Structure formats: C-alpha cells, structure tokens
Amino acid sequence: xxxxxxxxxxxxxxxxxxxxxxxxxxPTSASELVCGQRPELHRLSGVQYRAVVDTLLAGSSAAxxxxxxxxxxxxxxxxxxxxxxxxxxEYEIDEVWNAADAVARAxxxxxxxxxxxxxRSACVGRVWADALRTLWSxxxxxxxxxxxxxxxxxxxxxxxxxxxxxxxxxGALMSPAFLFRGEGLQGKLTGDEIAAxxxxxxxxxxxxxxxxxxxxxxxDADAIRAEVKRLLAAPSMVPALRGFVRELFQYGRAxxxxxxxxxxxxxxxRELVDDSERVIERLLDDHATxxxxxxxxxxxxVFVRASxxxxxxxxxxxxxxxxxxxxxxxxxxxxxxxxxAMSHPEQNHLVRRGLFxxxxxLCGSVPPIxxxxxxxxxxxxxxxxxxxxAEHSSNPACSTCHxxxxxxxxxxxxxxxxxxxxxxxxxAAVDMTGELLGAGDDKDGAxxxxxxxxxxxxxxxxxxACWVTQLYRFVHGRDIRESDQCExxxxxxxxxxxxxxxxxxIAEMFASPEYLExxxxxxxxxx
Amino acid sequence: MLAPFVxxxxxxxxxxxxxxxxxxxxxxxxxxxxxKQLGWDSRPPSDVNPMRSFIETSExxxxxxxxxxxxxxxxxxxxxxxxxxxxxxxxxxxxxxxxCGGYGDSERTEGHAPVGITFDQLVAERVGAQTPVRSLLxxxxxxxxxxxxxxLFARAADQPISYPVQAARLFDMLFADASVSQQAIDRRVLxxxxxxxxxxxxxxxxxxxxxxxxxxxxxxxxxxxxxxTQCLAPGAPTGxxxxxxxxxxxxxxxxxxxxCGLTRVVGGVVGGGNTHYHFPALIxxxxxxxxxxxxxxxxxxxxxxxxYDSARTIGWKWFSSEVARFxxxxxxxxxxxxxxxxxDGAHAHHNLENSNWRFVVIAGRNVPIRTGGRMLSFGWxxxxxxxxxxxxxxxxxWVTIARALGVSIDTFGSELGGARTxxxxxxxx
Numbered sequence: 001x002x003x004x005x006x007x008x009x010x011x012x013x014x015x016x017x018x019x020x021x022x023x024x025x026x027p028t029s030a031s032e033l034v035c036g037q038r039p040e041l042h043r044l045s046g047v048q049y050r051a052v053v054d055t056l057l058a059g060s061s062a063a064x065x066x067x068x069x070x071x072x073x074x075x076x077x078x079x080x081x082x083x084x085x086x087x088x089x090e091y092e093i094d095e096v097w098n099a100a101d102a103v104a105r106a107x108x109x110x111x112x113x114x115x116x117x118x119x120r121s122a123c124v125g126r127v128w129a130d131a132l133r134t135l136w137s138x139x140x141x142x143x144x145x146x147x148x149x150x151x152x153x154x155x156x157x158x159x160x161x162x163x164x165x166x167x168x169x170x171g172a173l174m175s176p177a178f179l180f181r182g183e184g185l186q187g188k189l190t191g192d193e194i195a196a197x198x199x200x201x202x203x204x205x206x207x208x209x210x211x212x213x214x215x216x217x218x219x220d221a222d223a224i225r226a227e228v229k230r231l232l233a234a235p236s237m238v239p240a241l242r243g244f245v246r247e248l249f250q251y252g253r254a255x256x257x258x259x260x261x262x263x264x265x266x267x268x269x270r271e272l273v274d275d276s277e278r279v280i281e282r283l284l285d286d287h288a289t290x291x292x293x294x295x296x297x298x299x300x301x302v303f304v305r306a307s308x309x310x311x312x313x314x315x316x317x318x319x320x321x322x323x324x325x326x327x328x329x330x331x332x333x334x335x336x337x338x339x340x341a342m343s344h345p346e347q348n349h350l351v352r353r354g355l356f357x358x359x360x361x362l363c364g365s366v367p368p369i370x371x372x373x374x375x376x377x378x379x380x381x382x383x384x385x386x387x388x389x390a391e392h393s394s395n396p397a398c399s400t401c402h403x404x405x406x407x408x409x410x411x412x413x414x415x416x417x418x419x420x421x422x423x424x425x426x427x428a429a430v431d432m433t434g435e436l437l438g439a440g441d442d443k444d445g446a447x448x449x450x451x452x453x454x455x456x457x458x459x460x461x462x463x464x465a466c467w468v469t470q471l472y473r474f475v476h477g478r479d480i481r482e483s484d485q486c487e488x489x490x491x492x493x494x495x496x497x498x499x500x501x502x503x504x505x506i507a508e509m510f511a512s513p514e515y516l517e518x519x520x521x522x523x524x525x526x527x
Numbered sequence: 528m529l530a531p532f533v534x535x536x537x538x539x540x541x542x543x544x545x546x547x548x549x550x551x552x553x554x555x556x557x558x559x560x561x562x563k564q565l566g567w568d569s570r571p572p573s574d575v576n577p578m579r580s581f582i583e584t585s586e587x588x589x590x591x592x593x594x595x596x597x598x599x600x601x602x603x604x605x606x607x608x609x610x611x612x613x614x615x616x617x618x619x620x621x622x623x624x625x626x627c628g629g630y631g632d633s634e635r636t637e638g639h640a641p642v643g644i645t646f647d648q649l650v651a652e653r654v655g656a657q658t659p660v661r662s663l664l665x666x667x668x669x670x671x672x673x674x675x676x677x678x679l680f681a682r683a684a685d686q687p688i689s690y691p692v693q694a695a696r697l698f699d700m701l702f703a704d705a706s707v708s709q710q711a712i713d714r715r716v717l718x719x720x721x722x723x724x725x726x727x728x729x730x731x732x733x734x735x736x737x738x739x740x741x742x743x744x745x746x747x748x749x750x751x752x753x754x755x756t757q758c759l760a761p762g763a764p765t766g767x768x769x770x771x772x773x774x775x776x777x778x779x780x781x782x783x784x785x786x787c788g789l790t791r792v793v794g795g796v797v798g799g800g801n802t803h804y805h806f807p808a809l810i811x812x813x814x815x816x817x818x819x820x821x822x823x824x825x826x827x828x829x830x831x832x833x834x835y836d837s838a839r840t841i842g843w844k845w846f847s848s849e850v851a852r853f854x855x856x857x858x859x860x861x862x863x864x865x866x867x868x869x870x871d872g873a874h875a876h877h878n879l880e881n882s883n884w885r886f887v888v889i890a891g892r893n894v895p896i897r898t899g900g901r902m903l904s905f906g907w908x909x910x911x912x913x914x915x916x917x918x919x920x921x922x923x924x925w926v927t928i929a930r931a932l933g934v935s936i937d938t939f940g941s942e943l944g945g946a947r948t949x950x951x952x953x954x955x956x
Binding site for chain 1 (some may be wrong): 614738739742
C-alpha cells in the first residue's frame, strides 16, 4: 500500500505552491467609510468550463461532446454572471467529478500527453506546463512541474502510464485553482490574474497567447485600459456586452411568454428576439463609445423580415430581413420582442413593464406583494386595461406600490400584447399618457407618450447612473456593496464626462485602484 | 466497516427517542387541488373568514385524484388550512414553504433567494449528517432540463439547492459502480483535492471562504457516498426523458436508497406552481389540445373551467399512483418513515389569505404521529384579523415532524416572515 506516497504525488494539484501568500486581514473601524473591493473567488460558469476544456483538448472530438458542470442557471441571480459567487453543491459535485474524469481520460488518451519515464522531465516541462497553464491561467512553477514528474513516477508503480496520467489530470481538474479563479488573493492583482479576469469576464474563455503575454508584463492601469479597448474593439462580438444587454432588457423572455398561436399565426417569438439582437449588434458597434444606452432607449432602427413584418406592422418581403428606420418605434422597449416578453398571454402586462423601468432603468425598488394578495385583473368588456386597473390608484392599499410602477408603463399601451401598434384597447380608446417619477427633478412629471417617456429616461442622470451600476453588477458578477459606492460615483462621472462611453467605463472597472489593490473589509453588507 | 459506526449513531441519536421515526419523505406536485373539487368544501363561504373554527372528522372520502392512497388511510392524516404568510406569493410557496418565511415564487423580474434553511435540510443536518447521502433531492418538470420549482430547498439563507433533474444523473450519483482499485485511487485524488481546498481556504479571510466551504462539504459528501456499502441498484434508467418516464424511476431509486440506508431524507418534486397543465404526456393529448385551443396556457389555470378540474384530477391521480407504488416499494421501511404529500402551490395555485395549505401525512407504525385516518381542518389565520385561536401554522407541522424524527426543536421559520403561530401541533401528538 502506498497511500502516503501517492498522496504526495498529487501535492502539486493545489496550484498554489508558493503562489498564494498570507493575506492579512485589515479590519477597519465601523465609523470609517470603507471603499474598496475584497479579494474574490469566481467559480467557473458552464460556458467558461467548456472553453477551457476546448483549449485543453484542442482538436479532439471529445471536447465537443464532453458534458460540463455548472450549466444550470440559478433562478435567484439577477444576472447570470452572479453564479460566479456560487460554491459547488453536493448535487453538483458529481457533475464536476464526471466531467473531470471524462476530460482527463480524453486528454490522457493522446499518446503525446503520456510522458514516458525515459524523458519524463523534458516531456512534463512541455506537455504538463502547457496543460496547467491552460487550467490555471498562469504558468506552473518549476517546483510544481517537478511535483508532476514525481507524482507520475509514484503513480506508475501501481498504474499504467496512461492511468497515472489520467489520475493526475483528474485531480488537476478538481483542484480549486482550476474551478475557482482568484482575484487579489495576495492583495494586489498579479498580471496573470488580470489577464484571466479580462479573458473570462469579457470573452468567457481562458487567456490566449496574446493575453498571457500581456499578463506577463505586470501591466499598469494605462496598459489595462488600452488592452480592454483592444478586446472590445468589435463590441458586437464581445459576449459580455451582448450578454449584458440581453439580460438587462430581458427581451429574450418573449419565447417563454405563451401566446395563442392558432389565433395569432403571425407571431414568431424567436424571430422577434433575433430581430432585436440584430438591432443591438448595430447599436453596439455604432454607439458603444458614445451613447449606447441612449441609442438602446431611443433609436428608431429596426430589423424586420417577412415572418415578423406583421408584428412590426411593416411591409417587407425580404425573408432574410432588412434594417429600417421606423419612426413609430422608440428604442428596445418598443420592439415587439420586449413588449411580448412583458405581456400576459392575452393582454399587456402594465405592472411588469412598470416594474422593469423602475428596477432596471431607474435602479429603484418596489416593496414585494403583500402576503395573500392575488393579483388578478377584472375582465370587463368595453374597458381598457388602464381602466380595469384603476383600483391600483384609487385604493390606497394598492397605490402605495403601484404608483411606483403603473404610470411608468402606460406609454407602452400604444402597442398590443403582440407588439403591434394600436389605438383601441378592448373597445376603449388607448390612453398613452403617464407620469415619470424618480428620474430626477428635471425629468419627472407627466409625459405624453412612449416617445416622450423614453427621451426623458435617456436624458436622466438617474438612468445613466443606473446603467453604470447595472454594468458594474454584471461585470463583477455580484450585487453592489456599500464599499463600492466611491467607485460607482467615479464611474458615473466618467460616463458623463466621456460622452457616454460605455467601453471607457468597463475599462476603468479593471484599471481602478480599488480593483487592482484588494482589501479585506470585515464590516459591511450587501445593499 | 460501517456497522460499528451505525451502532454508535443509533445509540446517540436514536437511543434517546425510542419511538422516533428514521426517515422523512417530502413529495410535491405542482398545482394544488381545490377543496371544492375534492368534495371537501363543507363550510359556506362568507366575505370575511369562512373557515373560522377547527373541525376534526374521520368521515371523509378519497376523491379519485387521491384514491390510490386509500390503502394507507389508517396511517394517514389530512391537514387542511394550515397558514403560511409569504410575501410576493404567486404560484408556488418557493423556499418559503419549507423554510416558513421570506418569499414565495413570484412574477417579479427575478427570483428571490431563500432567507433561511428549509425544513428538509434542518432534518438532514441532524439525522442525515452521517448517512452516505445527507438528503436525496430530485425533481422533474415539463422542460426536462430545468426544474421550474428549483426554489424549494435551501441549505441556508442565500444558499439554494439545485437538485438533479435527470433520472440517469440521479442513478449515477447513487449507484455508479467502480472497481475496488479504482475507488482507492479516486479516494486519494479526493483526499488531495480536499487538502488543496483547505490550504487555499486558510489563506482567505472569513468572508471569502463560503464558496470553498461548500466545495469542502460536497467533497466530503461525495467521498462518503462513494465509500459506503453499495446498495443493490434498481434497474438503470432507459434514457427516455420526461416526467412520466423519469419520475417513477427516481422514486424507485429513492425507495432503494431509504431501504438500504443510503439516506434518511428524501425530497421529490414534479413541476411547480400550476405547471402540471404543461405536461401533455401526463394530462393527455385531448385535454392538452383543448386547453391550448381555448387559450388556457401559460399563466392561466385559475379555478373554473371543467377542463382544469380534469387536468388536475388526471395529474394528481398519476402522482398519487406513483406515491402509492413508492410506499409499497418501501416495504417494512415505511414503518419508520413519515411521508408528506403536498403541492407547492397550496390547495389550488394561489395561497388565498395565507391559509390554504393542505398536507397529506402518512406515518409508519413506529412514527410517533397520530394519524388514524383523521382529517383536521384548522381555522383560518387571516393576517388583518386578530389571531384565530383555532389556526395552526405550516411551521407547526414541520416542528411536529421534526420532533417525531428525534430532532428537538420548539419553533421553526425565519424571523422575516412565516406564520403567526408556531410550536408543535398537539392535534397530531
């Protein structure tokens, strides 16, 4: 029996031999305003796990078929990136193990990855060094590679060379250094940590050779800003930017909203979502450095194809689709995809739309529905939706919350639950007027229609600051903490002074002193 | 290898409670059955509070939706109108049902995180800590790759549990076979990984350790599971997907796991809220087609159309049949088991006035819970009225069952919500 020997054989798998220094707690007094970011671990997402495996098994058919862990979305997450805060639960550990086993077997099945005893050191220095750099997003140390050589030697006293290779690689794929990406574990971010953060956060993949070389230079803030701008040079191709807009605006939910297709055969939810994605691609490329939010909220650019023309109430025979400027539409919130996503099966969902504007554009909040209240709208022929929910404003028990939502959404009554323009609702004339509240004194007040509403939202300092906050929550994969406030204030000011440059704000998120120099903050809570 | 340990466990945990139950099973079906459909709506409605007083009766009959459970009538208690005050409740009690506090599943733009531990996990912490599988949770939905109501179980505040939604995955988890030599190698890998995680953990401040703590706990659970005495596995899943194909297989595995001591806590879920309407394979193509033709899809499903009653009956009849088969599979293990059958969507799919929660409790012969075929209808606890002395809370049911399992607690639930009463249900003891 050689358990002790074999145990030491896996010692290198920590991925932290001599790499992670002691982190000193730096407690602060409760009365002191604390600004800064803490050291963080980011668990891989399913997409990122697959990207690493694809790199590790480059060229192997096993890469495409390997099942990866962490694919299931967590419902409580505001953005999908928040899953980075997750640990590994008892029902996920099997997936992690099975994936590690499958990937390790596939990797070890390549004879080139099995290092024979005769040339062990040179082979490990070539094959394992490359593999571990892929898994850990940093180079393995000489000490670690020596541990690999010794581990293989020990394991091969009991196993075949291929089995020993599989066993060691399985351990590497279970190691915390692979499954959790660290940021600032030694206080100051290392160049490798910066390169990994940029690659995984913006591109959902491990660093490539260019980023690795960048990390090796121990870049300063200016170099980081420049590198972020290089990575974001084609904004519509950047997964993080597309994902942020998709998740913030939630238009993709159109495919989950049930509609009676027998009664509305022209309704094609997936194509409507794709229509919006096409527009977003254009807006990202044209406005990422100047007024992206404004464009998303006010642009009249639409993409329409034959199968969605009826939803847009536009005439086109172009199956492949075409871009148009349609003056009646005012930004993403007037696209059929968003209007459907924020609708009931058979009518508009005024409250959900208002809640969206309140929470996602104004960063406000609405108290939860009181226990026992069942939201149901009376079905009264000849009365519009607004008339049927009049109790929301007339009953004080309802209006306390509903005045924060309903008036923000009445502008969207100009379209029906399928996204088509309309002037009549359930036999009554549509009333598109409403009231904006919470967008700043100079923007609040009665509005005439959706165009008026969206214009004011786009100009609102509150909405711009909220855009920066939402971007921060997405990029950092977590909710805002009290200690983020200084950084948020600075980023909001930068957004304003830079001519609404979203990319500059993202670059600054990675280049700020708070990001690059982590502190351990002991007394604070999430907002 | 395991025997001395089990003996020690028995003397410390079970020794003090000679009549304690050993196993807990929670089984939920999305979409509750309204009282009136079951023929149990015996009291006239009023504008204020029609269900004011407590009524106990043994004179009740099984509706065909629950008829498969009739053979266990003597071991059954039907509990009606238990109260649970959840904020933001729409179609499912969410974490709040088993956690007794916080939020239900709502229509808000994102889900809510749990505010505390759920009852099943509290029990699992105490009685399941040393079993190979601390708690066995699983579920299946119309969308076979997603658990609509994954928001039912939580290890702690902000720590929801995503359970397996594929029978094949559950099978691999419980019954994966490995050679003895392979297991030995695996254990060394796991030991090394465990050491690595611990090493990294010690270099982090307390606030950053939570993610690694969960990984450590999972590694430990995984190791115990793999090194436990293997049960005789039931038939492996065929790979066919869907609730009708997969949930019965999952129940087979759960019964096996309980019988051979792999676990003591089981939670099984089909759908969530009113999602049983979305199971065409279950409710039949005829009803499914007609419902869709009438536009009764998606968010609909309120009391009313006869088709809904039919869909509910068909769905629950299937579910009850599966529960009955599960009870038979348990064999003598049922004697030491308490099984709770319920809907996460309350008695219908809206928790009207907080007091619509119904539970079917089936207790084995050695379980110190008084069942005897009784139906206990409690008075409603309506939040805006003075506390009704005849009302009882869902939390009280969980306290009662916990005590029956030897877990000594006096109250349960979060300070952030829950019911206005708590403590054990004297009517069941």
